Amino acid sequence: MSSGTSVPSPGCALTRGRLAGVISDDAGRPPLDAARLAAADPDLLPGLHVEVLDAAPSTNALVAERAHEGAAEGLVLVAEHQTAGRGRLDRTWETPPRSALTFSVLLRPTAPTHSWPWLPLLTGYAVAKALRAAGAEAEVKWPNDVLLGQRKVSGILLERVETASGPAAVVGIGINVGMTADELPVPEAVSLAVAGVEVDRTDLLVDVLASLWEAYTTWQEGGDLAGMRLAESYAAACATLGSEVRVDLPSGEVLTGTATGIDPSGRLLVAHDGGRTAVSAGDVVHVRPV
Structure with missing residues (x-):
């Protein structure tokens, strides 16, 4: 599926591979730095194996294939140009070469299945935390979009994969980094560059x-107390809470009310005239401000 040479590292292994050919330096955008990735502090990225591909249709699909083949937890596939990326509800995610970070991570959680709905939420929280550290005023829109202001800078797709060695989670992340205003797909999108935040990819x-x-290891190992702390941290970073929202359900029904909190299962609590309703990420089509 990819070809390349592994670069040894005590904590983070890296391979640079190729799918669909080598791309040129598009718009003066430099490639990811393989040497710096391979030399990343092993305490930051323990046990991760990062593979950088010049181009790929969907990193989530490739990681799912590798999961079925028995790949271990910690596999990370990064595409410099993702040509057929997917979001929730099969929405497309396309970016010009080297203008974004598009990658997928293989996880094999041992936490109880009933707590898995926290995975997309903790991923969104983790992305927003890293973007804030880079100087962006990032917030999470429940369940896992990351916003700058009211515009989306990052999308996340989590898929469960049944494998011979047990269920796995494929976490796909896309972050608009260097896209210009003309390259953004919709008016509701934004990139770090457009927001005036300069970062090295x-x-x-x-x-x-x-x-x-x-965030993942804390969730895995921390039990109920860690879960409560995660819920508190997520709520503090969530722009949805406290606002009037419209929740579109798959049945065609619409729920409107005030987003008041996140319950221990990661569901959004919406207060309305009839009381309070908890909705899970898998049960909604859209959540929008009224």
Whole structure:
């Protein structure tokens, strides 16, 4: 599926591979720095194996294939140009070469299945935390979009994969980094560059992976207390809470009310005339401000 040479590292292994050919230096955008990725602090990225592909249709699809083949937890596939990326509800995610970070991570959680709905939420929280550290005023829109103001800078797609060695989670992350205003797909989108935040993509990739790994291991190992702290941290970073929202349900029904909190299962609590309703990420089509 990819070809390349592994670069040894005590904490983070890296391979640079190729799918669909080598791309040129598009719009003066430099490639990810393989040497710096391979030399990343092993305490930040323990056990992760990062593979950088010049181009790929969908990193989520490739990681799912590798999961079925028995790949271990910690595999990270990064595409310099993702040509057929997917978001929630099969929405498309396309970016010009080297203008974004598009990557997927393989996780094999041992936490109880009933707590898995927290995975997309903690991923969104981890991405927003890394972006804030880079100077962006990032917030989370429940369940897992990351916003700058009211515009989307990052999308997340989590898929469960049944494998011979047990269920796995494929976490796909896309972050608009260097896209110009003309390159943004919709008016509701934004990039870090358009927002005036200059970052190095290699540094940002390391920071996001470190933030995600920290949140994931805390969730895995921390029990109920860690779950409560995660819920509190997520709520503090969530722009949805306290606002009037319209929740579109798959049945065609619409729920309107005030987003008041996140319950222990990661569901959004919406107060309305009839009381209060908890909705899960898998049960909604859209959540929008009224």
